[in-house]
Amino acid sequence: MATLWQVGGGEGLDPAVDRFLSSLAVDARLVFEDIECSQAHAIMLGEQGIIPHADASALVDELAKIRKDLESGALAVDQSAEDVHSFLEAELTRRLGDIGKSIHAGRSRNDQVAAAFKLHVRNACRQTRARVLDAVSACLDVAERNIETLMPGYTHLQRAQPVTLAHHVLAWCAALERDADRFADAATRANESPLGAGALAGSGLSVDRERTAELIGFSRVSMNTMDAVADRDAAIEYAASAATLMMHLSRACEDIVLWASSEYSFVKISPRASTGSSIMPQKRNPDPAELIRGKAGRVFGNLQALLVMEKGLPYAYNRDLQEDKALFFEIEETMNGALEAFKVLVQSIEPDAGRMRAALDEGYLEATDVAEFLVKAGVPFRTAYQAAKLLVQRCVDEQKSLRAITQADLAVHEAFEKAGASAAELAEYLEPQACVARRMQTGGPAPLRTREQIDRLRAWLHLATR
Ligand code: ARG
Numbered sequence: 001m002a003t004l005w006q007v008g009g010g011e012g013l014d015p016a017v018d019r020f021l022s023s024l025a026v027d028a029r030l031v032f033e034d035i036e037c038s039q040a041h042a043i044m045l046g047e048q049g050i051i052p053h054a055d056a057s058a059l060v061d062e063l064a065k066i067r068k069d070l071e072s073g074a075l076a077v078d079q080s081a082e083d084v085h086s087f088l089e090a091e092l093t094r095r096l097g098d099i100g101k102s103i104h105a106g107r108s109r110n111d112q113v114a115a116a117f118k119l120h121v122r123n124a125c126r127q128t129r130a131r132v133l134d135a136v137s138a139c140l141d142v143a144e145r146n147i148e149t150l151m152p153g154y155t156h157l158q159r160a161q162p163v164t165l166a167h168h169v170l171a172w173c174a175a176l177e178r179d180a181d182r183f184a185d186a187a188t189r190a191n192e193s194p195l196g197a198g199a200l201a202g203s204g205l206s207v208d209r210e211r212t213a214e215l216i217g218f219s220r221v222s223m224n225t226m227d228a229v230a231d232r233d234a235a236i237e238y239a240a241s242a243a244t245l246m247m248h249l250s251r252a253c254e255d256i257v258l259w260a261s262s263e264y265s266f267v268k269i270s271p272r273a274s275t276g277s278s279i280m281p282q283k284r285n286p287d288p289a290e291l292i293r294g295k296a297g298r299v300f301g302n303l304q305a306l307l308v309m310e311k312g313l314p315y316a317y318n319r320d321l322q323e324d325k326a327l328f329f330e331i332e333e334t335m336n337g338a339l340e341a342f343k344v345l346v347q348s349i350e351p352d353a354g355r356m357r358a359a360l361d362e363g364y365l366e367a368t369d370v371a372e373f374l375v376k377a378g379v380p381f382r383t384a385y386q387a388a389k390l391l392v393q394r395c396v397d398e399q400k401s402l403r404a405i406t407q408a409d410l411a412v413h414e415a416f417e418k419a420g421a422s423a424a425e426l427a428e429y430l431e432p433q434a435c436v437a438r439r440m441q442t443g444g445p446a447p448l449r450t451r452e453q454i455d456r457l458r459a460w461l462h463l464a465t466r
Contacts, residue, residue: 004086004104018082021319026326027084028077031070033116034084035063037195040215041107048206050106055099062095063088083322084116085109106207107198110229110317114194117325119216121234124332125187128238131339132180132245133465136173138346140454140461143169147450150432151266151356152365159363162432165351167445168255170453175248177457180464182241190234193218197228200316230316232306235328239303242335246296249342253289256345260286265355273341273348288341295334302327357432364392366402366430369438373429377419387413403427 006012013021039060046056066088069075081087086109092100146165153163193216196202196209202225209221222228259266260274269286277283309323367388374384390412395402398409407423410416428434440446443453 003082004089004109021082023083023322023325024077024079024081024087026329027113027322028087029329030113030116030120030325031077031084031088032067033119034088034112035067037112037115037119037212037216038088038103039063040212041195042103043215044208044211045103045105047211048208050205050207051102055102058096058099059092059103062092062100066091066095083109083113085112106203106205107195108200108229110199111194111197111225113322114197114229114231115216117232117328118190118192118194118234119218121238121328122187122190122218125183125190125234125238125241128242128332128335128339129180129183129187130465131336131343132176132183133461135339135343135346136176136180136457137461138343139169139173139176140457142166142346142349142351143173143450143454146351146353147447147454148433149351149353149356150360150436152359152363153445159359159365161368162360162365162435163445164436164447164450165353165356166450166454169346170450170457172248172252172255173453173457175251176245177460179241179245179248182244183238184464186234186237186241189237191219192222193220194222194228194231197222197225200226200229226316230313230321232310232321232324235324236303236306236310239299239306239328239331242331243296243300243303245335246292246299246338249338250293250296253286253292253342253345256289256349257286257293259349260284260289264359266352266359268350268352269345270348270350273345286345288345292338292342292345295338299331299334302331360432361401364395364402366432366435367392369430369435370402370426373421373426374415374419377421379415379419383415387415391416403430 003013042051042056042059042063045051046053051059066075070077075091077084078087078090081090089100089104092103094100143166146169149165150162151165151168152159153161153168193209193213195212195216196207198207213219213221222231256267256269258264260269269284269289271284273286273288274284275287277285306324306327309320309327313320370388370391371381371384374387375381379387391405391409392402394409394412395405405423405427410421410423410426436445437447440449443449
């Protein structure tokens, strides 16, 4: 197919360069967005008297037919075109002759591609956000069923203090809530039309940018025509939000991988989201969790590539910018696939409450509570800490749990006697269930607080999915 810009005979593009420059294999995906923006442009050209009304109507109708033909498969995007924008103009011209040739008045491929791409990115922000909300909903279902399921909480991957499975899963939700907000925010900023910016300096024709923005459904126009064609922030913001989200998913997935290991055995993953081994018949591997973790790198890499692609580019448009789409689409596809798999993975978790509870019997997770027990009786915290440490040491030596202490054990430090501590009372205070129930701070693991967190997130989901 001839390029839009070649006129007359003379030497043409070398076929290798032509192939190298072509973006069609990638940007054909923008064909529907480009049709939408082109229809708005044609309507505006007619309204402004830049082309006859009848021609504008013919263009709008023919673009609608092209859309139908593409959807039905009656028409395929011509792979020899330089890009999707060239293809559409050529197709209009093939069908409408001179009328087709009139559509490019007052626009350039620079504002055309910026508009179609921005529209795509804005919608992608909304769609990915919806998938994040679905994932949160799946997590809340698990939390809901496990408000009282005791398990160890870890720091440095060492058992630290008792929490509940609900509390742990709600930690993932807190991060995912921020992620959803980031995509909402990015969608708001992406909601501005570059169309009418032309190549870089607008147009000498009476192009009405506000009108095309309104017709496309952008909430405003971008405020500088050079910025409009040079800017790819929307893609970068989506990519940065996706990178952060993939980082969060990779951490939650790592938790699931650990929990599913035979060393932990806190959960089983149902066959919907685990795979077998081709050689070891006993295996149930958490492959989806691992692959989400693995794909995070691809998203981080593409964000980096987008930033480097744009770094130092002179204003305004440069062909380097064409690289934006391949990088973006790969992020978008990876992100949406990972979110869908994550949702199913979370739904497939089968917790083993007995194993989690048993893990609380080793590791002296109630040691902080020993100290706090003394603080409540007026002992300064550092002294209470020392007393608790000595008590833990004694239990380690005697190979018993903190909840098996006797009155004689409390002789390890005078603070216990000063506080009037009874071993029976302390042992009761150290029941994991009691430890958790006391942690009543906002956001804490106490079942009452967990209930509140779940209710708040459900209310947020309800509003956010409207
Ligand atoms: N395929 C190009 C891109 O994706 C469209 C814009 C081409 N503009 C130009 N001045 N060569 O960026």
